Amino acid sequence: xxxxxxxxxxxxxxxxxxxxxxxxxxxxxxxxxxxxxxxxxxxxxxxxxxxxxxxxxxxxxxxxxxxxxxxxxxxxxxxxxxxxxxxxxxxxxxxxxxxxxxxxxxxxxxxxxxxxxxxxxxxxxxxxxxxxxxxxxxxxxxxxxxxxxxxxxxxxxxxxxxxxxxxxxxxxxxxxxxxxxxxxxxxxxxxxxxxxxxxxxxxxxxxxxxxxxxxxxxxxxxxxxxxxxxxxxxxxxxxxxxxxxxxxxxxxxxxxxxxxxxxxxxxxxxxxxxxxxxxxxxxxxxxxxxxxxxxxxxxxxxxxxxxxxxxxxxxxxxxxxxxxxxxxxxxxxxxxxxxxx
Amino acid sequence: xxxxxxxxxxxxxxxxxxxxxxxxxxxxxxxxxxxxxxxxxxxxxxxxxx
Numbered sequence: 001x002x003x004x005x006x007x008x009x010x011x012x013x014x015x016x017x018x019x020x021x022x023x024x025x026x027x028x029x030x031x032x033x034x035x036x037x038x039x040x041x042x043x044x045x046x047x048x049x050x051x052x053x054x055x056x057x058x059x060x061x062x063x064x065x066x067x068x069x070x071x072x073x074x075x076x077x078x079x080x081x082x083x084x085x086x087x088x089x090x091x092x093x094x095x096x097x098x099x100x101x102x103x104x105x106x107x108x109x110x111x112x113x114x115x116x117x118x119x120x121x122x123x124x125x126x127x128x129x130x131x132x133x134x135x136x137x138x139x140x141x142x143x144x145x146x147x148x149x150x151x152x153x154x155x156x157x158x159x160x161x162x163x164x165x166x167x168x169x170x171x172x173x174x175x176x177x178x179x180x181x182x183x184x185x186x187x188x189x190x191x192x193x194x195x196x197x198x199x200x201x202x203x204x205x206x207x208x209x210x211x212x213x214x215x216x217x218x219x220x221x222x223x224x225x226x227x228x229x230x231x232x233x234x235x236x237x238x239x240x241x242x243x244x245x246x247x248x249x250x251x252x253x254x255x256x257x258x259x260x261x262x263x264x265x266x267x268x269x270x271x272x273x274x275x276x277x278x279x280x281x282x283x284x285x286x287x288x289x290x291x292x293x294x295x296x297x298x299x300x301x302x303x304x305x306x307x308x309x310x311x312x313x314x315x316x317x318x319x320x321x322x323x324x325x326x327x328x329x330x331x332x333x334x335x336x337x338x339x340x341x
Numbered sequence: 342x343x344x345x346x347x348x349x350x351x352x353x354x355x356x357x358x359x360x361x362x363x364x365x366x367x368x369x370x371x372x373x374x375x376x377x378x379x380x381x382x383x384x385x386x387x388x389x390x391x
Contacts, residue, residue, distance in 0.1 A: 073389045172385055179385075182378045192383050198390040209390045243390070320355060 003126045007057045012135050012230065013143040014050065014058065017150060018043055018101060019234060020161035046149055047104045055105045061130055062102055062235065064123035066094055067115060068196065068245055070236040076127070077195070079120035089114045098235040127196040132247040132341050136227030137164050163231050168199040168222040168244055168339075171210030177303040180216055183255050183335065184299060187279035191250040191337070199229060202242040218333045222250065228339055250337040253277065257302075257333040261285070264316070264323040272326065274299045285319070294320075302326075 021042050050058065068076050070093035075082050091111035094102060099110055107113075140162055144150040150159075183189050199222065200206050210217045229244035254277035261272045270286040274295065283295035290298055301317040305328070308314055315328045 069389075071389070071391070073387075077387060170386065171390060175385065176381075178378055179382060182375065182382075186375075190379075191386065192379065193386050195383065195387055197386045198388075200390060206390065238391070 002122060003060055003129075004053060004057055005129065007054045008061070008130060009133060009135075009139070010050075010054060010143055010147070011058045011061055012130070012133060013140045014046060014149070015061070015101075016135065016140050016162050016164075016231070017144055018046060019163060019231065021046075022097060022234070023161045023163075043100050043104045047101070049147060049149060050105070058105045059102065059107050060122060060126065062098060062105070062107075063090070063115065063119055064127055064130070065230060065232045065245065066090070066098060066236050067120060067123045068127060069198075069232045069238060069243060071238055072120075073198075075120045076123045079117050079124055082117040082120055084114070084116070087114050087116075093236055093238070095235055095237050127245060128194050128247045130247075131196045131230045131245040132194070132228055134226035134228055134341075135164065135230075136225070137162060139227070140164070163201075164227040165201040165224055165229060165231070165244055166227075168201060168224050168229055168246060169203045169206035170197065170199045170220040170222065171206035171208070172218045172220070173210050173213040173215070175216040175218055177216070180218075180257070180333070181300075181303055183218075183252060184274065184276040184281065185296075189252045191252060193250055193339075194247050196245050196247040199244045199246045200242050201231075201244060205242060215328045215331060216333065217331070218335060220250070220252075220335045220337055222246070223336070223338045225338070228341075246339065248339045248341050250339055252335050252337050255333065255335040257331055259326050259331040261324045261326040264325060270324070272298075272302075272324070274302065285324070 047055065047058070064076075070088075072088075072093075089111055090102075090113045091099075091109075094110050102110060137159070141150065141159060203219075203221075206219055210219055224246075228248060229246040231243075232245050233243045254275065256273060256275040258271065258273040261270050262268065263270065268286075271284070273284045275282050276299075281292070281295040281299060283290040283298035285298070298319050301319050305315045305317040305326075307328070308316070311325075312327070315326050316323055317326070318324070
């Protein structure tokens with residue numbers, strides 16, 4: 001890997017400090033969220049404390065994250081499809097905030113620099129490692145205090161300004177019944193996200209993405225106790241506030257789906273839910289609870305439902321001799337997961 | 342406890358229904374190639390959340 005791994009924890013801590021300083025500076029301005037070019041968030045004094053090798057690593061990580069969050073994810077996934085003739089300059093995709101850091105760390109003028117195929121290839125190579133490193137508050141503060149970067153010159157910054165996401169969210173849509181069956185029937189299923197994926201600290205961002213396309217839809221709530229994930233929200237010009245790039249293996253600890261239903265010919269609304277944790281499935285229809293094989297059969301009936309596009313409640317499933325109506329569009333599914341390196 | 346004909350009929354109906362569901366589940370699960378599904382889930386997660 002064309003990146004000195006040993007300096008990455010320091011670079012991640014420095015980027016978090018710069019972000020915290022920026023937040024503190026914005027807070028102290030009469031007009032918050034003005035142009036960061038007008039604000040002194042100690043960027044030069046902090047970056048000047050880095051060695052030349054650390055500055056190189058900082059630029060590589062910064063550029064990789066900008067490429068990942070700038071709308072050309074397909075090129076990060078597949079750098080071979082890069083076409084230099086239509087490539088955007090860095091100036092077109094970098095945020096004002098990131099531009100200051102880029103220049104202070106010795107990067108060329110973004111307007112005259114166009115990311116190359118090698119840059120995308122490097123991003124593909126280093127992002128899984130960078131976005132899987134634990135960066136919990138304790139580690140970050142230890143690094144920054146060890147380098148004398150917090151508490152003195154950065155007087156405006158408070159420890160709470162350092163953003164660490166304890167919980168991250170990811171929305172998914174267009175899943176098939178096979179996908180849900182795997183997740184519900186497997187005891188503690190795992191989900192490989194080592195390619196580095198987009199998550200958000202903001203649950204509404206994940207929900208909005210989840211609703212963008214057709215069901216089945218799933219919201220994943222990721223317990224991020226080790227503070228993994230790179231906060232890339234302020235780096236690109238695109239609207240990516242609260243976006244965290246995360247890498248690792250997700251362990252799905254429990255999963256649940258719920259929706260409102262009516263028995264055929266009846267008006268009463270019944271809440272239906274199926275949950276699975278540790279290989280045990282529980283189903284509910286109204287005030288009736290089903291375990292084991294019955295719950296499994298209820299889940300399977302829902303997965304193999306029938307659809308009638310002419311009806312408002314388009315879907316039907318049968319269970320214990322009764323037919324129930326529901327609308328797949330309104331089915332909510334949520335999985336609770338933890339992330340490991 | 343003596344069951345009425347209707348109750349016995351209902352129990353047999355439910356058991357049959359359960360057996361049919363089990364058979365259906367088995368056939369569905371056979372189609373679940375774990376490695377294929379894991380790969381599809383990885384791909385689904387690779388899309389940017391925008």
